[in-house]
Amino acid sequence: MLSSKPRPLSRILAVTAVICLFLAGSAFNAAAEKVYKIGGIFAVTGPASFLGDPEKKSMEMAVEQINQNGGIDGHKLEAVIYDTEGDPSKAVMSVSKLINKDKVLAIIGPSRTPTTLAVIPMIQRAKLPLISCAAGNKIVEPMKPWVFKTAQSDILAVASIYQHMNKQGYKALGIITVGNAFGESGKEQLLAQAPEYGLQVVRSETFGGKDSDMTAQLTKIRKEAPDAIVCWGTNPGPAVVAKNLEQLDIEIPLYQSHGVASPKFIELAGNAAEDILLPTGKILVADLLPESDPQKEVLTEYINAYENHYNGSVSGFGGYAYDAMHLLAKALDGTGGDRDQIRQNIENIKGHVGVSGVFNFSKSDHNGLNPDAFVMVRIQNGTWELVK
Amino acid sequence: MTNRATWFRIAYTAMAGIVILTGILVSNAYHLQLLTFIGINTLLALGLNMLMGYAGQISLGHAAFYGIGAYTTAILTVHYGISPWMALPAAILIAMAVAYIVGVPTLKLSGYYLGMGTLGFGMIVHILFREWSSVTGGASGFIGIPPLELGPISFTSGRNYFYLVWALVLLSIIICQRIIDSRIGRGLRAIHDGEKAAKAVGVNTSALKLQVFVLSAALSALAGFLYAHLVYFISPGTFDFITSIRMVTMVVIGGMASIWGALLGASLLTLLPEWLHSFSEFEMVVYGLVLMTVMIFLPQGLTRGLMDLYERSKKSQT
């Protein structure tokens, strides 16, 4: 007979004790009336940490800035940030915690599209404003009253690339995309918008995020002799693609997505990065912008503040959370913490100059950006050059 | 009546009572949701516990059945408009069928090879979820899964879903205990005490192992169904290798060959990340350390049954 184990009853008591301790522990809620609590959920660790880590830091920095300037209507801000690890289940638990335990007024994040989609039903039910930092278009299309986003959408990125291709007179293109939500969304847009610009996708391939060799896929693409190749992914895959193209002696021009708009890409791709084109938020070329550019001042401020605060190099990704926090601060003004009022205020924001672009929200547009948020750049001599 | 049976009855009644009370007393939606997740994880641990603890088989790919349950109900309810209550038996039956087909060749393996075989199976199913995007939505996930409703009762509120999940957990516990007390259970115990001897007295060991494998798949699929209609969104990342390892961890830490061990393991593994959230950078390090430490110092108590089984079967095979 399966032998004497601790009696089942004692196990149940153990479990109950564990659960009770937990519930008791979390019942301690510091009474903080004069503070506006803002929740943040980002993929601080895990495969999307290159997004979540700068986002968390930028949000904390923004909160500090706002508090130093006296807060909002005399209320200080408090950021309550949880790590989703890029996992939808954790994101759902974190949102539940923020809403029911921390009782936040609004939430910034998540970093990724799948995690955002996972938390949307709960946000809508709880009637709480959410400003996501994820790129996916599905987040705001169809429009949901409580959901906003600051990251530029893939639609705009693809449009930038295709506009440039039109100028060059390209007709046929091959695409190679990474096998995750970001890559899939990019592929969807690339295929959907091609006819609008008179372009034809002659070959579509995919690769895994951790793959080290894409020469097979690129050979297949080369066979179709396209005028250009578009690679859609986030580091390190696209760097491998760039290197592979160089190894295979393929002369076809390469476009990348804004997913690699960071110095890390140039570091990884080395010489193979030369002459690559991509759309990016203006942050990458802030120093190249003319003084007349509306974003120049905000960008320089953000870059300096971030680099002084944290010893890391700045990227556009952190900017999404930074913009979200400042937008939220604007919307909080005069509401006294009324969530519906906050939501309406966000919708009414016009001409907010942010890191990611100039935001103009409306009832129907919860992303607020237009193609000006992107500029095309080319990598020359290891740095970014603006393309006219 | 044996002592064990009486103890079980007491424990079970206590458990049911605690569940009912908790549902009434706890009103914070976050706590209710956490407890609901514990319930879903308990179903996962329960099935795997029957397989690893009582039948002595390891599975490193069990998240596949969890995913099959979730995706089946998602596809049927969203693409085909079928009622979730009809999708539930479908999800369970499909998981059981897949378990049967995969189990026949895989359970013939043993030791490391069984582990690798189940791992390979789990990876293939995960890749299927990710690549078959026309049906599953691919890596971007599957949105719009409908909430559950039964007549006037809607299961969207935290409390109702809590009761639903735990009612099913209690039901599953009874079923598992019945099996353990039945002829099948005696057969399993015979295998556990000595597989060759069991075969010699006419116990159909391969059939029994297969039956437990299929049962564990059914429970995992049930958990998948409940997850899908709780979060309304699923993606392949929830059903990957890491999840399979988490399931194994729940069983191992809670105690193999013990129904209540499944409950303990599920609770600990759901609550620990919540307690440690301020140390999220160290989560992996702590998790790995805990796994190693438990297995090095406590395996005798936890896996004694498993070890005996292996030792006996190894001796009798050479």
Added chain:
Amino acid sequence: MQEILQYLFSGITSGAIYAVIAVGFSMLYNSTELINFAHGEFVMLGALSMVTLSGPLGLPLIPAFLVSVIGVACLGMLFERLAIRTVRHPNPIVLIIITVGASIFLKGVGMLVWGKNAHTIPPFTDHPPLDIAGAKLLFQSIWIVVIVLLMAAGLHLFYKKSLTGKAMEACAISQKAAWLVGIPSKFMTLLAFGLSTGMGAVAGVIIAPITMSSYDMGTMLGLKGFCAAMLGGLGSLWGSLIGGLLLGVLEALGVGLVSSGLKDAIAFLLLLFILYVRPGGIISSANVERF
């Protein structure tokens, strides 16, 4: 035709990577009948150590190589001493879970030490890719194949010619008999772990110029390396080489001729196939455990 040749060469590049990882798996299994699920993480440690040593710390190639490999091998032996030897009743399930726990632990350590980004180092020699009939073969892949062959040959000599090697093989064949003639089996296991993780580190170092090294590179590489080892025949060194190259080529052909989404599935489908049909792998023979 030129495409097929290119697929072949791409396959050789990835295949060489799988082969060099598979060798470590096989070698350990051969000496101890253990499978180290954390092997991929030792590869990762080797790669990232190399990145730090030859990058920011500026060590030249050979010293960096040696320091990385020896450092990781020591870590491997520490792991054996602390986590494997202390287990009182070793059996596959317990050991599987311990090594899985170790892989998660090492991944976490890797993330804390090297951060979440990817890193790369330049190839050993600055040679452009070889052009053969219009298809390109990465020069670094040739380095990898050469090093795998050297390792295999070296191990072969070790097992056949040196006393320690013969002792290790004796332990693997029968622990009791080895003990009877005075062979310290505990030390042999320690040594085997050191050798195996050291080889994992070598794998990491030589693939670092090709792959993008990051804290989580070990998981997939370890799994595929294991598939390659099984494909060739677990425990057989030459089998690892063949299995690795075969897996790489089949993956590349699968991507090239069928679909790129299929790539990962190929390794695991082959694994299941081998397990069900021919568990001894390609080099399956009566003496499947020895080489």
